[in-house]
Amino acid sequence: MKKLMFALVLATAVSTVNAQTMNEKTTENDYNKWSIELAGGVNKTQRPMSANYFTSTPSPYTVDLGARYMFNNKFGLKADFGYNSFEGKNNSLSFDTKYYRADLQAVANLGRIMNFETWTNTIGLLGHAGFGLAQLEDQNSAIKDRMGNFIAGVTGQIKLSNRVALTGDFTTILNASQDVAFDAASAYSGRGFGGILFNGTVGVTVYLGKNTKHADWVTLTDKEVVSLKDRVTAIEDKMVDADNDGVADYLDTEKNTAAGALVNTKGQSIDKNNNGVDDTTEAFILKNYAANGGNNSGVYNNDLIKSLINGGYVATYFDFNKSKPTNVSTEGTDFILTYLRNNPSASVDIIGHADELGRSAYNDKLSNARATTIKNTLVKANIAASRLNVIAAGEDTSVNKDSDAARKLVRRVTFMVK
Structure with a gap:
């Protein structure tokens, strides 16, 4: 029994401490915290009882009135007052005593702690434990026995509305320093928690406050959980890979890589000969088209090659403020030359581009000069x-103008086969 007492006292203390710490973690407070509780029912005295004295099982009457305050949706405190009537029944010797008590108890919303909301929104469970003072009075004599008590119990809840809940409670009360038996017919010398009394009640809880819901029925979001979810979401967003090249967009400097192309750690197509065509695409084209020297065996692939050219995968690049191609990018022009020779009926738009540095009018002229050079x-x-057909596209604003690497990609001439 002593071990049980210690465990219950420890649970009460932990509940009170957690009520403070958990309140710091919640992110919402738009719920009611006060409630009034009224219940009535039956009781059963266990000990001490005098020989030949006993109550019926169970026996009326028990009444309980309490006021409760919740720190958050899991922990709170309540003050309550109770009344028990004990009378001899059946073959018992006659007696009539009354028991009055007042207690302060810690409350734990076990329904929220055990996540009842995952399967029900109308059933709840509270646990409560605490200490108080009590007095046993004999209605047939002047005996008034004052004592301390420890009280603990569980309360089932059924929510009828946001303002009212139906409750059913089972409570155990342990009396300390009880001097007489519950029937008041004999003395009792127990100094510790010797008296035992059970109460069973049914009642209602009325929720007070201006908000819609009470703490008993709200599910709050923990700050740490929110922070963790935000971090996971941020990571997921960063890991988006729009062109499916294996490099996340936030690291990808070339976000429209051709499907299947080999890329480096920056998401850039690998182009060892720096001709503006990634090596994977170039190898495919050379194998299926250019190497055929224009014979009919390559005609089957013309639509694919045309789409690659029109998609900007064949290009010629220029240094800053220059209209002469870089030495390493002339293969783009050579590729178009091979295509036009192998397709005598085809024509091509030669489209010049410039970066955003400098005046727009000057860049228009520069883009025209670059396209004219290729023509x-x-x-x-x-x-x-x-x-x-020469087309001056002027400034290309699709990249970050403050990035030198990005500007290199738009100082170019592209082609549109018709």
């Missing part, structure tokens, strides 16, 4: 000028 190269290679 002249193709004309010198015996491609009819009538098949070549």
Whole structure:
């Protein structure tokens, strides 16, 4: 029994401490915290009882009135007052005593702690434990026995509305320093928690406050859980890989890599010869088209090659403020030349681009000069000028103008086969 007492006292203390710490973790407070509780029912005295004295099982009457305050949706405190009537029944010797008590108890919302909300929104469970003072009075004599008590119990709840809940409670009361038996017919010398009394009641809880719900029925969000979810969401967002090249977008400097292309750790297509065509695409084209020298075996792939050219995978690049291609990017022009030779009926738009540095009017002229340079190269290679159309696209604003690496990608000429 002593071990049980210690465990219950420890549970009460922990509940009170947790009521303070848990309140700091919650992120919502738009719920009611006060409630009034009224219940009535039956009781059963266990000991001490005098020989030949006993009550019926169970026996009326028990009444309990309490006021409760919840620190958050899991822990709170309540003060309550109780009344018990004990009378001899059946073959018992006659007696009539009354028991009055007042207690302060810690309350734990076991329904929220055990996440009842995952399967029900109308059934709850409270646990309560605490200490108080009591007095036993004999109605047939002047005996008034004052004592301390420890009280603990569980309360089932059924929510009828946001303002009212039906309750059913089972409580155990242990009396300390009880001097007479519950029937008041004999003395009792127990100094510790010797008296035992059981109460069973049914009642109602009325919720007070201006908010819609009471703490008994709300599910609060823990700050640490919210923070963790935000971090996971941020990580998931960062790991988005729109072009499916295996490099997350926040690290990807080339966000429209062709499907299946080999890329480096920055998401850039691997282009060892720096001709503006990634090696995977170039190898496919050379294998299925260019290497055929224009014979009919490669005609089957013309639609694919045309789409690659029109998609910007074949390009010629320029240094800053220059209209002459870089030495390593002339293979883009050579590729278009091979295509036009193998497709005599095809024509092509030669589209010049510039970065955003400098005046727009100047960049328009520069983009035109770059496209004209490529046209002249193709004309010198015996491609009819009538098949070549120069377009000055001016500034390309699709990249970050403050990035030198990004600006290199837009100083180019692309092609549109028609």
